[in-house]
Every structure is written in structure tokens, then in C-alpha cells.
Amino acid sequence: MTGLLDTLLAGLALGAVYALVALGFVIIFKASHVMNFAHGSMLLLGGYLTAVLHEHLGFAGALAAGVLATAALAGVVDRVLLQRLPQDPRAAHVATIVTIGVDILLVTDLARRIGGDLLSLGDPWGDRVRTFGPVTVPDSRLAAVAVSALVIGAVFALFRYSRWGLSLRCAAEDTEAAALQGIRLGRTRMLAWCLAGALAALAAVFLAAFPATGLERTTGQIALKAFPAAILGGLASPVGALAGSLVIGLTEAFVITYQSDLHVLGDGLSDVAPYVVMVLVLLVRPNGLFGAKGAARV
Amino acid sequence: MSDAAKHLPRLTAAVVPLLVLCALPFYLESYWLRIGLFSMAAAIGAIGLSLLSGTAGQLSMGHAFFLAVGAYGYVWFSGDPGPGLPPVVAMVLAVLLAGAAGGLFSPVAGRVKGMYLGIATLALVFIGHHLMLTLDGVTGGFNGRSVEPMEIGGLVLDSGRDDLVVLGVPFGAEERLWYFGLVLLAFTWFTARGLLRGRPGRALAALRDSETAASVMGVPVARHRSSAFVVSSMYAGLAGVLIALSFRRVVPDHFGLVLSIDYLAMIVIGGLGSVGGAVAGAFFVTALPLVMAKYADQLPLVAAPGSPDGSLGPTEASRYLYGAAIVVILLWAPDGLHGLARRLRSRLRSRLRREPPAPPHGPGPAEPVTPAPTTTAPSVPVKEHTP
Numbered sequence: 282m283t284g285l286l287d288t289l290l291a292g293l294a295l296g297a298v299y300a301l302v303a304l305g306f307v308i309i310f311k312a313s314h315v316m317n318f319a320h321g322s323m324l325l326l327g328g329y330l331t332a333v334l335h336e337h338l339g340f341a342g343a344l345a346a347g348v349l350a351t352a353a354l355a356g357v358v359d360r361v362l363l364q365r366l367p368q369d370p371r372a373a374h375v376a377t378i379v380t381i382g383v384d385i386l387l388v389t390d391l392a393r394r395i396g397g398d399l400l401s402l403g404d405p406w407g408d409r410v411r412t413f414g415p416v417t418v419p420d421s422r423l424a425a426v427a428v429s430a431l432v433i434g435a436v437f438a439l440f441r442y443s444r445w446g447l448s449l450r451c452a453a454e455d456t457e458a459a460a461l462q463g464i465r466l467g468r469t470r471m472l473a474w475c476l477a478g479a480l481a482a483l484a485a486v487f488l489a490a491f492p493a494t495g496l497e498r499t500t501g502q503i504a505l506k507a508f509p510a511a512i513l514g515g516l517a518s519p520v521g522a523l524a525g526s527l528v529i530g531l532t533e534a535f536v537i538t539y540q541s542d543l544h545v546l547g548d549g550l551s552d553v554a555p556y557v558v559m560v561l562v563l564l565v566r567p568n569g570l571f572g573a574k575g576a577a578r579v
Numbered sequence: 580m581s582d583a584a585k586h587l588p589r590l591t592a593a594v595v596p597l598l599v600l601c602a603l604p605f606y607l608e609s610y611w612l613r614i615g616l617f618s619m620a621a622a623i624g625a626i627g628l629s630l631l632s633g634t635a636g637q638l639s640m641g642h643a644f645f646l647a648v649g650a651y652g653y654v655w656f657s658g659d660p661g662p663g664l665p666p667v668v669a670m671v672l673a674v675l676l677a678g679a680a681g682g683l684f685s686p687v688a689g690r691v692k693g694m695y696l697g698i699a700t701l702a703l704v705f706i707g708h709h710l711m712l713t714l715d716g717v718t719g720g721f722n723g724r725s726v727e728p729m730e731i732g733g734l735v736l737d738s739g740r741d742d743l744v745v746l747g748v749p750f751g752a753e754e755r756l757w758y759f760g761l762v763l764l765a766f767t768w769f770t771a772r773g774l775l776r777g778r779p780g781r782a783l784a785a786l787r788d789s790e791t792a793a794s795v796m797g798v799p800v801a802r803h804r805s806s807a808f809v810v811s812s813m814y815a816g817l818a819g820v821l822i823a824l825s826f827r828r829v830v831p832d833h834f835g836l837v838l839s840i841d842y843l844a845m846i847v848i849g850g851l852g853s854v855g856g857a858v859a860g861a862f863f864v865t866a867l868p869l870v871m872a873k874y875a876d877q878l879p880l881v882a883a884p885g886s887p888d889g890s891l892g893p894t895e896a897s898r899y900l901y902g903a904a905i906v907v908i909l910l911w912a913p914d915g916l917h918g919l920a921r922r923l924r925s926r927l928r929s930r931l932r933r934e935p936p937a938p939p940h941g942p943g944p945a946e947p948v949t950p951a952p953t954t955t956a957p958s959v960p961v962k963e964h965t966p
Contacts, residue, residue: 366913375913378847382905389898512698553709556702563699567690
């Protein structure tokens, strides 16, 4: 029973971090129909800046700097590179490949700087744990869940109540009509990219915190697991991203716990399980759990 | 002008490159031949992916999986743990196996669209990698397996026991495989063009442009989507066989996500939906890092391998250049190398046309020939389907 509770909590914490990343994918996809392959390297950039700066600025200052810098970079990538491309939703794959190029550049540079090191981010939680009755939880996991919940709540509120959120939803509904109403498409899009970049940088902190040992050059690959989370929920649905992330986080946590029982299926099953779940869901619902079935107009 | 004379330029345009390609093994070092071989294998796979993504409009990031099925299929069918069949038979079976793997995935491939399919096929890469590591009886596990050389009519395509010399040039494994690769590439090129220009190609293009319109015209949507997927996996399987033959060893880590992404980059850089573009993109993506790794230490700012920390090594330099090349090419020509070539050609043609006697109606007719970017640019990347 304790094992089950532990696993549930671990899955929840993992899901909360994935949700930050997956929400970024969804925001970007909603705003620009692009699948951002540079998301992992942006996450890594945020983590790296926090790690480098925390001795000078303190953790909070370094985190703020990392988040802002990553947001700025994401905005620049969109404005300077992607918005130059033809803005046809059907040509979005070109922009997607451009993000792959950006990812290669960023990852190469960061990997060269990080080398084989494990960077500490100087987070305040350290390796402290808390005990609630039979369950022991690391502080960092509690922080991950709490911060994610707050931030995601704030993002949803932005979507719902801010002018930018309204513009974004309008532009996603009908780009042309939105432009005719005077919505600045370029700026709306760029802000969406900035927000997604900021979320990714924030996620880096929790990915590098205890029980992980620190930030390494492969930390960015975590974004690959947020892909199934985003798809599972439906690429254009923020709520879906949230649900998908929880499903993926829980799946992974359970597979890790019961790996020894599943040994027949080979080692490293926890890396594959999210994808298997995704394929199964797509078989039943080709547009994801919360994806709207697009109405076809003849 | 007679018919033959009219076809002459096109015929030379087809024959001359072929002759040059056939002559290359007599002049190039085996290092360059190996780069050429890898590029040919990549070209075959890229043509397959181009059929799927460029024509059917389906994004696939699982190409590495089907390459792996082809490569491992060949190794198993021809090898010792395995039936040990003659290599040619093993190759055919490996291609069929890759097709069957694509067919197994068709319940997903037939229903899921666009970006969703892209990520769904990502699953194949991870699941495939897991299987390659787990089924070590078949795949040799982490260390992989060595590959039986191809044998056609008694001629072993290997650095063989017979010292074959043609016109004074010793023919080792690379030289022999070169011609084999050329034949496979030519086969792929013509069958793919045939598919694209025939009924299936048109059905797929209609499907890509408008699913509703296509189904109203009587194109069975799901069946065409899944059969495009199967055909594309078979080409990938063929490419996998050639990759296995030229590497002489297959290891799971080669067939990872990076390979899949490389293939996607190939067809987009080449220009979607064009067979020639896919080949050009394949050569670009495969050869560029290898060539750059060879010459990187001669570039400015790049240190020799083994220099102190913090300096820029050749591997990193080639990655930077690769990443930058992708970004720059696509910003400059969003419709890829194929679109770039087409624009250059039409500009050249309009210039040639302008030079001789002045056009009958003044500058008017010559002007519209130079492509007006505003009208062509947005529709080009997806619309283009002339191979």
C-alpha cells in the first residue's frame, strides 16, 4: 500500500513537470501550428543559465534570469526565423524542421559548455524529505507539484481573461478573421513562444532537483516524453496537455516501480511505456483525448 | 524539329550524370565512395519518406524503425542465428518484412493525420530501439551483428578473397557495392516516379490537398493512407539493407531518433514531394557532416581533435554547420532545393528567351515568367508534386 501511494505521488510530481513542458508545446502549436523541436534545448538553456548564475544572483534571481532569457530566445526564434516563412498552416512542417536546426545549434553549444558535468541549480529544497504517516516525499517533489499547479493555473487564467489570451484563441480559431479585427498576429504568436520558453526553463529546475542528481547535457531529452503527453491530450488543447501529462507521469512511475515484475519485456521499459500508451490512445481517438474533431468544409 | 532531336537534351541530362556516377569508382578514394554509398542508401529511404510526407501529406518520424527492420531483417535472414538464406532472397524478404511492419502500423497510419502521425510514429523509434536491445537472440543486443556480404551470381560484394581488378583499378567492397547501390537507387527512382505520376500518386495528392474532395471523388481515404505508409516502409527497408551492407555491422544505436529526424530534414531540405529533391536532400544531409568532419580542422576557429577544453572540435563544428545549414536553406528557400532549382531554371529560361529578338509585345510576356514570389511562394511547399 505504501508502495502504491509512493508511486502515485512520484507519478503526480513527474506529471506536473511534464505538464509544464507539454503545455509549452500546446501553446506553441495553437499559436503557430509548429511542433517545437527546440523545446528540449530551450529547457536545457534555462537550466544551464540558472546553474551558472545562482552563485552570483542567488537561486531566485538566477531562476528569473534563466526564465527571462529562455523566453526571450524563444520569442526571437519565432519572430526572426519562423515568422519569415510562408504563413500557411499546411507549410508548418517547414517551420518544424527549422526548429530542428535551431535545436541542433543550441544543443551542440550547451553540450559543449556542460561537457560531462552535473550542474547543481542551487535550489532551496536540497535533499530534504517530509513524512506524512507512512509516506515519505522529497520536498522538491512537493514544490514541483505546488509550483506547477500555480503556474499552470496562472497560464489558464491568462488564456481565459487576458487580452493576449483572447487574441490567441481568436487567431487559433480563424487567423484571417482575427487579423481583420485588428489582432496583431505576429505579436500574439511571439508572446506565445515566450510563454512556452519560460515554462520550459521553469521545468528544468524540477528536472534537475532531487531525486535527480543535477543538470546534465541530456536533461533536455525529457522533452521527448512530453511529446506523447501533448499528443495524448490533443495538440491544441491545454486541458488535454494537463491530462496527458498526468497519464504519462503515472504510467512512467508505475512501470518504474513494477519493472522487476515486467522483466520479461526487457530493461528500460519505462522509456517506452509512454509511447505505447500514446499509440493505444490514438488508436481509439485519433485526435487525442481532448482534441476536437475538425469539421471539414467542402 | 524531329522528335528525336527534341528529346536529345533531356536524354543527355539523364545519361550524362549516370555515366559520371558509373565512372566515379575509378577515380575516388574508398572514403569518398563510402560517403557516396551512405548517401545512396539515404536517398532510397528519403524517396520513400517523400512519397509519404510529400505526396500523401503524412508526417513520419518513424523512418529509422523501418530502416532498422530492413537492416536487421536482412542480417537475420542471411545470417547464422537465422535461416541463412542466399543474400538476394534475404534482401527481398527484408523489404517485405519492412512492408509488413508498416502494414501492422496501418490501423494508426490510416486514421491519424499530419503532426499527430508524426509523433505517433516517434513511438515506433523508441519501441523499435527497445526491441533491438531486448531480442538479442535475433538482433545481437547492444553490440549488434555483423552483416553477411551481398552475393549476386557468384560475385561477392566484399573486399573479397578474389582480387578483382577492373581496368587497372582494384575493386574492393566499396567499388562493388557502389554499382549495386546505383542499381537499387535507379530502381527506386523509376518506381517512385511511376507511382507518383500514375493513378496512386494522383489519388494521394488529391488526398493531401483535400481529404473531403478526394473521398467524394471516390478515393478510399484510409486505404490509400495506409498503403502509402506500407510502400514508404518498403523503400525504407531497402535502404536499411543497403545501410547494413555498407556499414558491415548493424547496431541498435544507429537507428535512433536522430536518424529519423535526419530523414525528415532530408526531404524538407530537398523539397517535399519531389523525387529528385529527396535525392538531393539525402546527399546534402548525409554527406555534409562526413565531409565537414574530414575538413573541419582546416576551417578557421576550429581546433584539432584532442585540443584543450573549451576549444571547438571538428565534430562540434560540423554539427554547428549542419544546424545552421538547415536554418539558412529553409529560410532562403522554404520549398527546398527542388524549389530553388526550379526558380533558377525558370529565371534562366526567361533570360534566354529575352535575349534573342525583342519579344513581340515589348517587355510584357517576358516579365510574368520570372516567378512572382507573392503568388507562388505560399502554395509551393505543399502543392508541388511534379517530381
